[in-house]
Amino acid sequence: MEVLVFLVPLALTLGALGLAGFLWSLKNGQYDDLEGAGWRAIADDEPFAQNSPPGRLGPDIRTP
Amino acid sequence: MQATRDFSHYVRHLDSGLSHIDLAVEGVSCAGCMSKIERGLAALPDVTLARVNLTDRRVALEWKEGTLDPSRFIDRLAELGYKAYPFEPVRAEAVETEQASFLLRCLGVAAFAAMNIMMLSIPVWSGNVSDMIPEQRDFFHWLSALIALPAAAYSGQPFFRSAWRALKARHTNMDVPISIGIVMALGMSVAETINHAEHAYFDAALMLLAFLLAGRYLDQSMRRKTRAVAGNLAALKAETATKFVGADEISVVPVAAVEAGDIVLLRPGERSAVDGVVIEGQSKIDQSLITGETLPVKAGPGTSVYAGTLNQSGALRVRVSAAAEGTLLAEIGRLLDNAVQARSRYVQLADRASRLYAPVVHAAALLTMLGWAMAGATWHDAIITAIAVLIITCPCALGLAIPAVQTVVAGAMFRTGVLLNSGDAIERLADIDRVVFDKTGTLTLPELDVTNAADVPAETFELAGRLALASHHPVAAAVARASGARVPLTGIEEIAGKGVRGIVDGIDVRLGRPSFCDAEDIAQKILGGDPEASVVAFRHGETRHVFAVRQRLRADAAGAITTLRKAGIEVEILSGDREEAVRHAAETLGIHEWRAGVTPADKIARVEDLKRQGSKVLMVGDGMNDAPALAAAHVSMSPVSATHLSQATADLVFLGERLAPVIKAIGFARKALRLMRQNLWLAAGYNLFAVPIAIAGLATPLVAAAAMSGSSLLVILNALRAHRGARELC
Numbered sequence: 001m002e003v004l005v006f007l008v009p010l011a012l013t014l015g016a017l018g019l020a021g022f023l024w025s026l027k028n029g030q031y032d033d034l035e036g037a038g039w040r041a042i043a044d045d046e047p048f049a050q051n052s053p054p055g056r057l058g059p060d061i062r063t064p
Numbered sequence: 065m066q067a068t069r070d071f072s073h074y075v076r077h078l079d080s081g082l083s084h085i086d087l088a089v090e091g092v093s094c095a096g097c098m099s100k101i102e103r104g105l106a107a108l109p110d111v112t113l114a115r116v117n118l119t120d121r122r123v124a125l126e127w128k129e130g131t132l133d134p135s136r137f138i139d140r141l142a143e144l145g146y147k148a149y150p151f152e153p154v155r156a157e158a159v160e161t162e163q164a165s166f167l168l169r170c171l172g173v174a175a176f177a178a179m180n181i182m183m184l185s186i187p188v189w190s191g192n193v194s195d196m197i198p199e200q201r202d203f204f205h206w207l208s209a210l211i212a213l214p215a216a217a218y219s220g221q222p223f224f225r226s227a228w229r230a231l232k233a234r235h236t237n238m239d240v241p242i243s244i245g246i247v248m249a250l251g252m253s254v255a256e257t258i259n260h261a262e263h264a265y266f267d268a269a270l271m272l273l274a275f276l277l278a279g280r281y282l283d284q285s286m287r288r289k290t291r292a293v294a295g296n297l298a299a300l301k302a303e304t305a306t307k308f309v310g311a312d313e314i315s316v317v318p319v320a321a322v323e324a325g326d327i328v329l330l331r332p333g334e335r336s337a338v339d340g341v342v343i344e345g346q347s348k349i350d351q352s353l354i355t356g357e358t359l360p361v362k363a364g365p366g367t368s369v370y371a372g373t374l375n376q377s378g379a380l381r382v383r384v385s386a387a388a389e390g391t392l393l394a395e396i397g398r399l400l401d402n403a404v405q406a407r408s409r410y411v412q413l414a415d416r417a418s419r420l421y422a423p424v425v426h427a428a429a430l431l432t433m434l435g436w437a438m439a440g441a442t443w444h445d446a447i448i449t450a451i452a453v454l455i456i457t458c459p460c461a462l463g464l465a466i467p468a469v470q471t472v473v474a475g476a477m478f479r480t481g482v483l484l485n486s487g488d489a490i491e492r493l494a495d496i497d498r499v500v501f502d503k504t505g506t507l508t509l510p511e512l513d514v515t516n517a518a519d520v521p522a523e524t525f526e527l528a529g530r531l532a533l534a535s536h537h538p539v540a541a542a543v544a545r546a547s548g549a550r551v552p553l554t555g556i557e558e559i560a561g562k563g564v565r566g567i568v569d570g571i572d573v574r575l576g577r578p579s580f581c582d583a584e585d586i587a588q589k590i591l592g593g594d595p596e597a598s599v600v601a602f603r604h605g606e607t608r609h610v611f612a613v614r615q616r617l618r619a620d621a622a623g624a625i626t627t628l629r630k631a632g633i634e635v636e637i638l639s640g641d642r643e644e645a646v647r648h649a650a651e652t653l654g655i656h657e658w659r660a661g662v663t664p665a666d667k668i669a670r671v672e673d674l675k676r677q678g679s680k681v682l683m684v685g686d687g688m689n690d691a692p693a694l695a696a697a698h699v700s701m702s703p704v705s706a707t708h709l710s711q712a713t714a715d716l717v718f719l720g721e722r723l724a725p726v727i728k729a730i731g732f733a734r735k736a737l738r739l740m741r742q743n744l745w746l747a748a749g750y751n752l753f754a755v756p757i758a759i760a761g762l763a764t765p766l767v768a769a770a771a772m773s774g775s776s777l778l779v780i781l782n783a784l785r786a787h788r789g790a791r792e793l794c
């Protein structure tokens with residue numbers, strides 16, 4: 001049962017990583033357009049994404 | 065005078081030396097449109113970001129500051145076949161976006177915590193029936209507490225805050241029992257963990273939070289989507305004003321950029337976007353959107369002009385006034401304030417349910433504690449059992465019962481073209497027994513239409529339509545619209561006060577007053593049969609025709625009224641228009657109760673009267689003069705073509721040229737109310753089954769978890785039935 005000393009913190013860390021990922025993606029604006037995101041995934045070519053690096057849609061869009 | 069368009073009002077300057085603008089775009093519905101628009105806009109030089117939001121139907125654009133004029137984007141989109149207009153986020157929308165993202169964060173935290181605690185709970189449950197040693201169990205319980213307490217403190221905020229607000233105002237809502245349940249479950253679990261007990265309810269508390277937050281988030285996002293669409297519709301109306309920036313220099317600016325004291329030009333055929341006073345020019349003004357009166361009134365220097373009125377014949381210079389200086393607007397504003405204050409707060413079904421539910425459940429828990437204590441159990445055991453009763457009575461299903469239905473129905477209404485402005489509108493709409501319609505713009509279409517199109521040969525009609533395209537007069541515009549003509553004739557001369565003329569294949573063509581076209585005899589005949597109509601004559605060589613133009617009833621108005629009648633709902637008309645006009649409409653539609661020439665004060669008085677007689681009134685109206693009555697009625701609706709004030713006051717807004725959405729909305733609302741009641745009964749029935757188990761002291765955390773998910777699932781599945789809509793109004 002000593003293995004619990006590793007496994008429990010490990011499991012919690014993995015869970016917390018998942019949560020952190022979720023919160024990051026939320027802040028990053030990835031839930032702003034769920035309908036569009038679905039279509040983008042199957043678009044033939046990535047339309048005009050090269051000029052908008054990841055994170056580009058971050059908070060600066062919302063601040064006036 | 066070629067006016068420039070100035071959109072600088074909408075442009076935001078970012079720190080990075082970029083400019084940003086949001087455009088609402090009409091007709092973006094697929095992935096194809098998305099990449100077409102993004103590519104088309106990105107092809108413009110110096111554009112650094114062009115991104116379509118398919119959910120909100122908007123485009124975000126960024127470019128290097130000072131290199132581009134925003135009107136380029138709108139022209140470019142027009143070339144691509146999309147109508148677009150700059151969009152200014154409304155405050156309410158920004159607040160809702162913020163709330164939605166907070167709820168999603170809470171949901172994420174609660175779901176993370178619930179799953180991880182469940183991972184720790186299952187070993188305890190299985191360990192309890194096998195070989196787990198108490199130290200291990202305590203370790204797992206402490207770990208659960210470590211996750212649960214901060215997670216609940218964070219993600220429970222929406223409920224705790226709302227419950228606190230309700231308690232401070234000395235009433236209760238659904239969030240009060242929810243908050244009590246969560247706090248009790250957590251407190252008892254900590255106490256039990258300290259006492260090395262077998263059971264802790266951390267998982268139940270967090271699961272409850274996660275379920276309820278999911279329901280709230282869905283509700284919120286549905287409402288947010290509705291608001292985004294409403295915002296786009298408002299933006300795409302593209303209300304502009306032609307402002308004088310110099311003595312004779314004009315610029316077309318968005319209405320938001322016009323200030324009091326500015327002087328604007330109001331051309332013939334243009335709808336005023338501002339309130340003000342005429343300082344120069346003579347014209348006739350159609351005020352039907354304000355007063356319901358369909359006959360135009362004369363306007364000259366000193367006349368007040370209201371936003372939403374249509375200028376018919378001459379160009380006017382108008383000085384914009386800050387507040388409603390006009391007596392009519394001031395009067396309406398005063399009535400509206402009174403009506404809003406007098407509106408007795410409607411108690412939502414959820415709150416009524418919780419008023420019943422909370423005392424019963426809390427009394428049951430108290431009795432359980434006293435009962436066990438009297439039966440000889442220790443105080444500790446008695447209290448634990450009582451709290452288990454609180455946990456298992458699970459406000460979970462109860463908390464989801466109503467929002468789940470609301471979300472599904474709001475979505476279904478949205479698809480039929482009805483936007484919800486207020487959350488409890490569905491419940492209020494379900495109990496109406498009388499509909500009061502305004503006439504102008506509500507039962508009739510807001511735009512003028514040709515009524516005798518069938519009498520005119522198609523070729524002649526098209527020629528007249530092409531000629532009419534050259535004129536700004538609203539009556540001519542109606543002819544052009546009805547004919548479907550697209551290509552204007554060239555070489556047309558406009559003769560002020562008479563009409564337009566030109567030469568086609570060597571033959572003289574004219575459109576205008578009957579006297580201008582030698583067609584007075586035909587016009588007299590038409591006016592004899594329909595004195596309400598406006599006439600416009602057309603002459604092509606020796607052929608003469610006269611078009612009768614008037615506001616037409618919505619195509620399905622008669623059918624809609626009959627449907628309402630059949631469903632046992634009374635219908636009446638309250639209109640500001642003249643008696644003949646209202647009588648004609650009422651007779652055509654078979655409505656026996658109608659009142660004409662009604663002032664805003666009379667409208668509100670009539671609605672109050674009906675209220676006193678016990679009627680639940682749905683008021684449907686679009687004019688400024690309807691706004692106070694809309695606020696006073698039990699529930700209200702307005703068409704999307706309504707004035708700002710009416711739309712903001714109404715509980716629901718319907719789109720399109722038909723009345724069908726009104727009927728469908730009532731059908732959906734009634735079905736929704738039935739489902740909400742069913743859901744409450746389901747939740748109550750479940751409690752009837754679960755409470756005895758808890759009172760007997762047999763409610764383990766496993767039983768609580770299973771019961772909670774089971775009952776929540778049941779009410780959600782039942783709510784989904786609202787999707788299929790109401791087949792008929794019954």
